[in-house]
Amino acid sequence: MRTKETAKKGLYVGAGxxxxxxxLIGLLPGSFIGGIIxxxxxxxxxxxxxxxxxxxxxxxxxxxILGIILAGLIFVVGSSLLGWAAGYVIDAVRxxxxxxxxxxxxxxxxxxx
Numbered sequence: 001m002r003t004k005e006t007a008k009k010g011l012y013v014g015a016g017x018x019x020x021x022x023x024l025i026g027l028l029p030g031s032f033i034g035g036i037i038x039x040x041x042x043x044x045x046x047x048x049x050x051x052x053x054x055x056x057x058x059x060x061x062x063x064x065i066l067g068i069i070l071a072g073l074i075f076v077v078g079s080s081l082l083g084w085a086a087g088y089v090i091d092a093v094r095x096x097x098x099x100x101x102x103x104x105x106x107x108x109x110x111x112x113x
Contacts, residue, residue, distance in 0.1 A: 006094070007087035014083020018076035026071040034067020035060055 038060035042050050050056045 004088070004091055006091045007084055010083040010085070010087025010090070011080050012083070014080040014086075015076055017083070018079030021079065022072050022075035026075045027068060030068040030071030031064050032067075034064040034070075037067065038063030 039050060039056075041063065042056035042059040045059070046053065046056055050060075
C-alpha cells in the first residue's frame with residue numbers, strides 16, 4: 001500500500017456521520033441517562049427524596065454533561081473507527097489488485113521477449 005488516502009477519507013466520513021448520528025439520536029438519551037445517574041448519586045449523598053438544594057443540582061448537572069460527552073465520544077469514535085476500517089479494507093483490496101496487475105504485466109513482458 002503506497003498511500004492510505006481512502007482510509008483517511010473513511011475516517012473523516014465516519015467522524016462526520018458520528019456527529020450527525022449523535023446530534024439526532026445520542027444527545028437526548030445521553031442527557032437522560034446522565035441525569036438518572038446524577039439523581040442516584042445525589043440521592044445517596046444527601047438522601048432521598050432529593051430536594052432543591054444547590055449540591056444535588058450541581059451533581060445532576062455535571063452528570064448530565066458527562067453523559068452527553070460520553071455519548072458523543074462513543075458515537076464519534078465508534079463511527080470513525082468503522083469508517084477508517086472500511087477505507088483500510090478498500091485500500092488493501094486496491095493494493096492487492098495493483099499487485100496482481102503488475103505481476104501479470106511483468107509476466108506478459110517476459111513472455112513477449
